[in-house]
Every structure is written in structure tokens, then in C-alpha cells.
Amino acid sequence: MALKTFNPTSAGRRHLIQVDRSHLFKGKPVKALIEGQHAAGGRGNTGRITSRRKGGGHKTAYRLIDFKRTKHDMPATVERIEYDPNRTGFIALIKYQDETLSYILAPQRLAVGDTVISGKLVDVKPGNAMEIGSVPVGTVVHNIETKPGAGGSLARAAGTYALVAGRDGGNVIIRLKSGETRLVPANGMASVGAVSNQDHINEVIGKAGRARWKGARPVSRGIARNPVDHPNGGRTNGGKHWATPWGKPTKGYKTRVNKRTSKMIVRSRHDRKKAQ
Secondary structure, X not given: OOEEEOOOOOHHHHOOEEEOOOOOOOOOOOHHHEEEOOXXXXXXXXXXXXXXXXXXXXXXXXXXXXXXXXXXXXXEEEEEEEXXXXXXXXXXXXXXXXXXXXXXXXXXXXXXXXXXOEOOXXXXXXXXXXXXXXXXXXXXXXXEOOOOOOOOOEOOOOOOOEEEEEEEOOEEEEEEOOXXXXXXXXXXXXXXXXXXXXXXHHOEOOOHHHHHHXXXXXXXXXXXXXXXXXXXXXXXXXXXXXXXXXXXXXXXXXXXXXXXXXXXXXXXXXXXXXXX
16 A cells, blocks of 8 residues: 655645555445434534534545444455545445345455455454454454444554454453553454554645544644633643643543443553553
């Protein structure tokens, strides 16, 4: 996969770096596998902004992705690789032997014409899906289920993956890109390989307008506001801890409280930072 640079014909193109998508399918997605989306502008069901700095952006259709891969022991052929505006990685359209079409996350090194399959005993090759307890130790996987049958929820962004590090009873030990080591149920599904579009991290957006096309609105820093508008306002922090607009400490303050899943974390991603 290559990166594209541009002649500096304008300020917005001078530093612009994009991923070359010339190998992707040029047409529209399969109509039966898309749904319309309502642009919420960062607002929840009460009409209040719950996710700030969102709004505008290009209209997009949601592609229905098969994160569960429950059609077992039926080979499928990769028809094409497509761009998906709703995620950073690419997606693959596959056709099963019974002529059923489906979208899956496209892993690296998956090409048009390849065959993929899911099941309990399948080959360890990119695009195949199986129970993570059946995956050999040392294998790179993505789209990992933390709840069996609920669909993959870990390692789904562009270039991400997890490494199968070992087994512990009815669980499997995986090491994530963040440095976190955690347990996942051995009977949860996972797909072999790393997610495609690994060069996404090297993209340079080039101009603020391109961010607006993606639905990202401008950010006003807290310290640039007046004290009445933000705890950090007044052009000086005044010796207090950095805070959110509602006064909650941030920048290092731990806010994660989830006893149900904390017991599955063997080694926190923050432990790696402390060791460096």
C-alpha cells in the first residue's frame, strides 16, 4: 500500500498525504447491505450534546458488516475490496457458495478472488475466522469477541491486531497494540490477520476543511476561554489541576471503573509506560 503526495498548488495540498486507494472498487456499495444514517451532530436521545465538536460532514450510508462470522464451514470468495466512510480500515465483499453476499473487515494481504471461511477447524490464513481458543499461539488476529456470539469488538481499526500470547483455562491471553495484555473467552470468534489500511496513521489531513468534511468541528481550548466559561480559563491555570468543562480532573486522572471487565486485564497498557 502506497501513500500519495501532491504538488504544493495550494496551502491545503502542500502537506497533504493520502493513502492510495486506486486498487479499491470504484462503484457504489451493495444496496441490500447498507442502511441510512441520521446525522445526530453529537447529540444523544435527549437532544443534548453528549459528544462535543461533531457536526456537518458528508452524508454517508452505513455498511452492514458481519462482525460475528457465524456462517460456518461454507467457503466464500472475495468479490471486491471497498472503502468504508464509517471506519478507517477497508472492507471486503464476499460471496458464499449459496450466493449470499456479506461485508467483512478486510485484513492485510487479502485480495480479490481469495477464499475465506469461518468455522471451528479452518486454515490459519488472512480472512478466515475461528474460535480464538483454536488459534495457534503467536498468531496475529483481529475482530475479537469479548462476549461469545456478540460480534467482534477488539482490534477493528486500520492496522490494528492482537497477538495470541497463551492460554489460561477457559480463556486466551492476548496482547493488544496498546500494550495491554488481557483475557478473552476461548469460545469467542476471532479473524486471522491484521486489519487493512495500515498506512492510515501516516495520513496528513492538510487543511481544516477536510476535517469538516469528516464531521469534525473546530476546537476551542479551555485555557483560551474566560474563567466564567471553563475551569482552565483566564490564560493561566493558576496552579490547579487541568479539568474538563465540568470541573472533572483530566490529563492523567484515572476515570475507568469497570469491575466486570477489569478482572480480565492481566497487564494494563499504562504499566508499559511506567516501565519505559
